[in-house]
Amino acid sequence: MTAYPTQRMQADVIIVGGGFMGAATAFFLRQRGLSVILLERDLVGQAASGVNFGNVRRQSRFLGQLPLANRSRDIWVRLPELIGEDVEFVMSGHILLTTHEKDGARLEKYAVDCKPYGLDLTIMTGDQARARFPMVGPDIRTVSYSPLDGHANPRLAAPAFGRAARRAGARVIENTTVSAITKSAEDFIVETTTGQSYQAPLLQISSGAWGRAMAASFDEDIPFSTNGPQMGVTEPMPYRIEPVIGSSSSVPEEGVYLRQVKRGNIVFGGGLRTVANLETRRAPIDPFNTLRQMPHLATLVPEMARLRVIRTWSGVEGYVGDHLPIMGPSGKVPGLFYAFGFCGHGFQLGPGVGATMAELIATGSTDIPLEAFDIRRFG
Amino acid sequence: MVDEPVIVIGAGPAGTRAAQRLVQAGLRPVVIDENDRQGGQIYRRQPANFHRPPEKLYGTEAAKATALHSDFEMLRPHIDYRPGTTVWGVSEAGLMTVHASTVDVVPFSRVIIASGATDRIMPVPGWTTPGTYSLGAAQIALKAQACAIGGRPVFMGTGPLLYLVAWQYLQAGVAPAAVLDTSSLATRLRGLRGMASRARVVANGVRYMADLVRAGVKLHAGIMPRGIESSDGGVSAVTWRDAKGVLRHVSCDAVGMGYGLRSETQLADLLKCEFIFDPCFQQWRPHVDRDGRTTRPDIYLAGDGVLLRGADAAEAAGQLAACAVLRDTGYAVDAQEILPLHGTLATMNRFGRGLAQAFPWPAHLAAGLPDETVVCRCENITAGEIRRAAGELDAPEMNRAKALTRPGMGRCQGRMCGLAAAEVLAAARDVPVREVGRLRTAAPIKPLPLNCTVKS
Ligand SMILES: Cc1cc2nc3c(=O)[nH]c(=O)nc-3n(C[C@H](O)[C@H](O)[C@H](O)COP(=O)(O)OP(=O)(O)OC[C@H]3O[C@@H](n4cnc5c(N)ncnc54)[C@H](O)[C@@H]3O)c2cc1C
Numbered sequence: 001m002t003a004y005p006t007q008r009m010q011a012d013v014i015i016v017g018g019g020f021m022g023a024a025t026a027f028f029l030r031q032r033g034l035s036v037i038l039l040e041r042d043l044v045g046q047a048a049s050g051v052n053f054g055n056v057r058r059q060s061r062f063l064g065q066l067p068l069a070n071r072s073r074d075i076w077v078r079l080p081e082l083i084g085e086d087v088e089f090v091m092s093g094h095i096l097l098t099t100h101e102k103d104g105a106r107l108e109k110y111a112v113d114c115k116p117y118g119l120d121l122t123i124m125t126g127d128q129a130r131a132r133f134p135m136v137g138p139d140i141r142t143v144s145y146s147p148l149d150g151h152a153n154p155r156l157a158a159p160a161f162g163r164a165a166r167r168a169g170a171r172v173i174e175n176t177t178v179s180a181i182t183k184s185a186e187d188f189i190v191e192t193t194t195g196q197s198y199q200a201p202l203l204q205i206s207s208g209a210w211g212r213a214m215a216a217s218f219d220e221d222i223p224f225s226t227n228g229p230q231m232g233v234t235e236p237m238p239y240r241i242e243p244v245i246g247s248s249s250s251v252p253e254e255g256v257y258l259r260q261v262k263r264g265n266i267v268f269g270g271g272l273r274t275v276a277n278l279e280t281r282r283a284p285i286d287p288f289n290t291l292r293q294m295p296h297l298a299t300l301v302p303e304m305a306r307l308r309v310i311r312t313w314s315g316v317e318g319y320v321g322d323h324l325p326i327m328g329p330s331g332k333v334p335g336l337f338y339a340f341g342f343c344g345h346g347f348q349l350g351p352g353v354g355a356t357m358a359e360l361i362a363t364g365s366t367d368i369p370l371e372a373f374d375i376r377r378f379g
Numbered sequence: 380m381v382d383e384p385v386i387v388i389g390a391g392p393a394g395t396r397a398a399q400r401l402v403q404a405g406l407r408p409v410v411i412d413e414n415d416r417q418g419g420q421i422y423r424r425q426p427a428n429f430h431r432p433p434e435k436l437y438g439t440e441a442a443k444a445t446a447l448h449s450d451f452e453m454l455r456p457h458i459d460y461r462p463g464t465t466v467w468g469v470s471e472a473g474l475m476t477v478h479a480s481t482v483d484v485v486p487f488s489r490v491i492i493a494s495g496a497t498d499r500i501m502p503v504p505g506w507t508t509p510g511t512y513s514l515g516a517a518q519i520a521l522k523a524q525a526c527a528i529g530g531r532p533v534f535m536g537t538g539p540l541l542y543l544v545a546w547q548y549l550q551a552g553v554a555p556a557a558v559l560d561t562s563s564l565a566t567r568l569r570g571l572r573g574m575a576s577r578a579r580v581v582a583n584g585v586r587y588m589a590d591l592v593r594a595g596v597k598l599h600a601g602i603m604p605r606g607i608e609s610s611d612g613g614v615s616a617v618t619w620r621d622a623k624g625v626l627r628h629v630s631c632d633a634v635g636m637g638y639g640l641r642s643e644t645q646l647a648d649l650l651k652c653e654f655i656f657d658p659c660f661q662q663w664r665p666h667v668d669r670d671g672r673t674t675r676p677d678i679y680l681a682g683d684g685v686l687l688r689g690a691d692a693a694e695a696a697g698q699l700a701a702c703a704v705l706r707d708t709g710y711a712v713d714a715q716e717i718l719p720l721h722g723t724l725a726t727m728n729r730f731g732r733g734l735a736q737a738f739p740w741p742a743h744l745a746a747g748l749p750d751e752t753v754v755c756r757c758e759n760i761t762a763g764e765i766r767r768a769a770g771e772l773d774a775p776e777m778n779r780a781k782a783l784t785r786p787g788m789g790r791c792q793g794r795m796c797g798l799a800a801a802e803v804l805a806a807a808r809d810v811p812v813r814e815v816g817r818l819r820t821a822a823p824i825k826p827l828p829l830n831c832t833v834k835s
Contacts, residue, residue, distance in 0.1 A: 043779055050782060155782040159772070235790055235826060263758075287468040287475045287822055291482060294829050308826035310790050 011035040011171065013361060014190050014200040016178050016214065017207030020049035020347065021339045023161035023172075024354020025204055025361075027083065030168035032362040037198050038162070038170055039190065041177040045158025047281070048208050049347065051315035053231055053257065053269040054154045055244055056348045057094045058119055059146040060110060062324060064372045065349075066117035071368060072352025073148065079351070083164035087156040092259075093243035094149035095133065097140045097300055103248050104142030111144055121146050135241050137302045144248070151244050151259045154347055161354070178207075181214065183333060202361055204337040209318035210278060211326065211340030215375065218333050222341075222378045223321030227273040228283020228314035229344055232290055234307040236264025245300050246270070256296045258304070266304060268297055276316040283314035319343045324373055327353065328360070331376035337361055338375055383488040384409045384459065385704055386474060388466055388646060391419020392690045393493035393682025393697035395451050400701035402457045404710050409459040409485060411466055411476060413825075417451045420495055420515065421690045423522050424448060436522055438547065439583055443690070468822030469649045475822070480831040489677045489708065491700045492647055493693070496640035496683035501536075501744050501799050502762075504752045505607030506636065510614030514637030518544050527553045529633025533617045535559040535604060537738040538639040539584055545596065545635075546587035555596050556631040559619055561638070561741040563601030573733020576726045597629075604744070607634055638740055640687050641798055647685075648820035650678050656813040659732050660687060661740050662798060663817040669721060671700035672707075679703055687735070692727035695720045742812065745802030754803060755796040757789020762803050769807035776816040780804050790826055793818040 013029055015022045018040030026038040038044075056076055058069045080086045098104045111121040122145040129143035130136050136143070166172045180191040181203065188203040205214045212224040239262055246257035247270070256270035271293045276283035290312050298305040318341040320326060325343060330336035339357050342349065352368075359366045385401055387394045390412035401408045418424040422444040425431060433441040454460075461478065468475035473486035498513035505511075512520070512528045514536060520526045527548060533556050534545045545555045574581050591598060601622035608616040616630045639660075647665040648654070652673040655666045664685055671679045681700040682693035699720045702712045748754070750763030768780040777800065780786060786800040787793025793800065797818050805812040 043775075046779070046782075159783065163773075234829065285468075285822060287470045290468075290822075290827075291831070291833055294831070298830065305830040307829050309823055309829055310826050311788070311792065311821050312823065313821050 008189075008197050008199045009037060009171070010198070011037040011200045013037070013202040013204065014039065014188060014198050015204045015206060016181065016190065017205065017211070017340070018044040018158075018162060018172065018174070019047055019206060019208050020045065020158040020161065020350035021208075021342070021353050021357070022204070022206040023158050023165055024350050025206065025339065025357045026165035026170040026172065027161050027168060028354045028358030029362065030165060030170050032358055034362055036165070036170040037200065038165065038172045039176050039178050039192065039198065040172070040174045043159070043174050044162030044172060048315045048317045049158040049350065050155050051231070051313055052154045052347045053229070053267060054151045054259065054347060055094070055246075055257065056089065056152055057146070057149045057244065057246070058348065059094060059114070059121055059144060059149065060096060060248065061345065062372070063113060063117060064369060065324070066114060066119055068349060068352050068356060068368050070118055071355060072349050075351035075355060076152065083160055084167075085156070085160040085164065087160050088153035088261075090150045090152070091148060092150040094146045094246070095129065095243045096144045096246050096248040097129070097136065098142045098248050099139050099254075099299065100249065101141065103250055107142055107144040107248055119146070133243065135301045135303055136245070137299050139299055145243075149244070157347070157350065161350075181217065183336075188335065202335045202337070204339060204357060204361065206339040208340055209276065209316045211318060211338065215326065215338060218330060218336065220330060220332055220375050220379075222326060222375060224341065225319045226276045226278055227317060227319055228276040229269055229273045229317060230271065230285060230289045230293070230312065230314050231267065231269040232293070232309050232312040233268070234266045234304065235310050237266070237303070237307060239264055241266065241301065247296060247300055253292055254296050256293050256300070258297055258300065266307065268293060271296065274314060276314070278316065281316060283316050285312050285314050287312075317342070317344055321378070326375050327357070327373035328370040328375070331374070331379055383486045385489045385491065386411060386485060386487045387491045387493060389419065389493035389495055389682070389684065390414070390417040390451065390462070391493060391495050391682060391693065392422065392447060393684070393693035393700075394419070394491070395447055396694045396697035397491045397493060397681055397701040398458055399450060399454055400698045401704065402454055404705050407457060407459060409461065409487075411461045411464050411474075411485070413463070413465045415463045417462070418444070418448060420519075422447050423519060425523055425525075429525060431525065435550065438550070440690070447694075465825050466646060467824055467827050477827055477831060480828040481834050482831045483834040487677070489679065489704045490650070491671070491679045491681055491697070491704060492684055493680070493682045493697055493700075494643040494646055494684040496642050496687060497794060498637040499639045499641040499740065499798060500636065500795055501638050501741055502748060502752055502754050502796070503604040503606060503636075504749055505609060507753050507756050508607050508609040508614050509612060510632060511607055511634045511636060514540050514544050514635045517635035518547065521547055521551055527551060528635060529614070529631065531556040531631045532633040532635055533557050533559060533629060533631040534635045535617060535619075536637040537562045537741065538637065539734065539738070540637060540639075542584060542587040542591065545591055549591060549594055549596065554594060555591070557617070557629045558591065558596060558598045559602045559604070559617065560598070560600050560738075561602055561604070561744070562738045563622060566739065567600075567737040570733045570735070570737025573729050573736060576729045576733070580730070639735070639738060640683060642687060643684050643794075645792070645794075645820040645824040647673060647678065647680060649822060649824065650675060652678055654817065659735050661742060661812065669724065670703035671696060672703055676707070686728075686731065688724075688727040688731035692724060692731070695723040695727070699724070742802050745799060746806035748803065754800050755786040755789060755793070757791055757795075758785045760784060760786045765800055765803045766807040769804050774804070775808070776814075777801050777804060777818050778816065780815075781818060787818045792821070792824065
């Protein structure tokens with residue numbers, strides 16, 4: 001039996017996809033007084049936004065993204081008062097470690113280049129780093145320290161934004177899959193597999209790895225791949241690793257990272273990724289990736305070798321050809337906006353993306369430079 | 380006919396009989412078992428330097444135990460036996476195993492999973508007090524270590540194992556302070572019809588109870604657990620409400636607790652077999668046909684790891700699964716062999732379901748657990764936190780509840796707490812437990828050393 005919609009639900013803005021980007025945009029749009037419908041296929045924050053590593057890191061980002069990342073960081077610090085919930089953000093600092101000389105040189109150059117963007121990093125030798133962070137291993141040479149970064153709990157962050165948006169009056173509709181989006185003279189019509197339809201003059205596509213197909217349906221295609229970065233967690237040990245620790249290696253296998261949560265477990269990730277499946281919505285876990293991560297983790301923090309891994313997981317994330325997201329207005333359709341394809345570094349940006357997209361949608365412009373993320377760069 | 384070996388996971392009654400049948404057909408299966416010695420749980424063998432006679436260890440089942448052990452010894456030259464080895468994951472290349480801290484990849488053509496079951500636990504305030512054990516652990520302590528969990532233990536829960544363990548303790552010279560069963564006598568009678576299919580087993584159970592009563596051990600039925608009390612950091616007493624609702628109290632120095640069993644299904648889940656909800660046992664289990672074929676053509680299941688029917692059924696199911704593998708890979712198997720096995724299992728099914736009716740999982744207790752009661756002991760997550768996930772955080776199912784408030788997120792990945800946590804969640808949302816689903820499995824299914832090396 002087909003269920004026909006009796007009545008179209010209407011709002012100022014429809015957001016397709018309730019990941020971190022969609023949920024945060026919904027919240028900030030409500031703060032600006034616009035009515036919002038957020039459509040999410042599963043539950044808010046269940047995809048990439050809910051399973052990522054939880055890094056709230058600015059250093060080593062593309063320089064042109066730092067204004068957005070800075071804006072995001074300012075919101076991270078204020079989150080509990082802003083959304084009324086704690087998502088375990090800790091400003092623990094973030095250190096990048098190297099073992100190869102050329103990687104050290106790269107860190108030094110970045111520390112100089114990012115200064116004008118308001119990011120202050122401290123470069124240390126291996127010995128200086130070990131004096132300051134005793135858990136760091138003997139093979140570590142140059143270290144870059146970003147004191148104001150940190151980590152948060154990804155399982156809590158996007159759902160908390162979703163609830164805050166709902167409390168602020170957004171219609172957050174879960175378990176609803178968008179099947180088609182069309183544009184009439186002035187409105188977008190969004191159909192769902194349940195036969196319901198929704199209508200608004202403004203629309204944001206923030207459906208993560210599934211965003212590419214939606215953009216393509218408006219004839220805006222981009223180079224894109226879907227991968228699953230691989231994560232894991234150890235059994236707990238006494239809390240002694242404060243900063244997030246990442247390897248800054250140009251060798252992909254070596255690029256692992258880790259953080260310890262207050263209850264003692266060490267969350268880790270990085271190295272090689274698998275190819276994720278958009279249809280099953282699952283990113284396979286390759287156990288060999290876990291095994292490959294292990295020695296590199298122990299190089300960063302030798303103490304980890306004593307621990308046991310208790311769980312591994314991955315998640316579906318979209319990667320754009322040039323490793324920068326798609327963010328900003330559509331190049332073809334007025335009223336259409338994109339915020340997807342965050343290439344494995346969107347968690348830190350979540351609050352900033354929400355604030356910036358809401359500003360852009362509500363006012364038509366923003367001071368945050370978004371040209372580098374414009375979909376027309378592939379046009 | 381097949382290039383890669385057939386793998387049997389688990390060397391209990393099901394795994395042993397499966398391997399034996401494969402060997403009879405001329406195959407050389409790989410047999411992987413986590414324990415250092417073959418035998419499984421019920422026929423667990425004592426360490427090499429222990430010498431208690433089988434009659435003491437296995438009671439009425441001594442003959443079966445010895446037969447299973449000696450049959451396995453005869454198989455040894457014909458199988459690739461890997462004791463002390465855990466299957467922790469699955470890759471395109473095969474099963475991922477770890478032995479000590481050496482990882483190996485074992486390619487396969489077919490896998491028979493015979494991974495058994497563990498105790499099913501319903502938490503009670505105080506159950507994480509030192510001195511509280513699961514029934515299975517209390518039994519293993521006796522069998523494999525010749526230790527008692529205490530001098531005056533209370534055994535609490537429900538199911539035949541409750542009386543068997545209490546009786547085994549009595550035999551070993553330890554008189555239990557009490558045996559507390561949540562199932563009432565009336566409930567037990569309801570299951571009797573199903574159980575009557577195996578009169579001898581019922582008679583054994585009745586004998587255990589009679590021996591206990593004769594030795595002065597108090598057996599209480601239809602009880603409602605209230606709490607495990609402690610002093611000096613250890614168990615000191617158990618409190619419960621009796622069938623009339625009167626609050627009672629018994630001093631003790633240890634508790635053995637268990638409410639039947641739960642199938643060990645994580646490998647089937649990792650291998651992407653489909654699951655169904657079994658209303659009789661009130662748990663999710665992999666879907667199998669009557670020979671043990673799963674929804675995946677190369678994966679088979681046998682024994683308690685798929686359906687809780689006990690050791691005798693496991694032997695038959697193991698042999699059947701092996702026959703299914705043989706048939707599916709082009710070997711001839713005589714129908715005369717299959718038929719009686721199906722017959723045996725049909726009886727066992729009736730019996731198993733009768734047992735589940737007679738000693739039902741007391742799901743209703745979950746709703747009444749005080750908020751402060753720990754449910755997930757790895758992560759120290761209370762019933763109250765799961766209820767917060769159900770309510771304020773609006774988690775409709777177990778994986779979401781896990782993501783938001785961590786039940787099942789620790790070392791055991793919900794093996795201990797998963798079923799009880801699901802009951803707490805379902806009760807808080809006022810939906811049937813099947814609606815809150817089950818925890819997804821992730822590798823490694825048991826903790827994996829970070830400093831392991833891969834065998835080359
Ligand atoms: C394993 C992993 C580790 C990571 N680690 C980090 C890190 O440490 N730091 C960092 O900054 N970033 C990290 N990232 C990246 C970060 O998680 C993502 O960039 C970010 O969460 C993307 O958010 P999103 O809202 O764009 O996408 P998603 O969270 O994927 O949300 C998209 C939503 O759209 C919904 N959707 C899709 N199609 C439809 C449809 N047809 N109808 C309705 N809804 C639909 C989906 O269900 C989903 O909920 C990691 C990513 C992964 C996968």
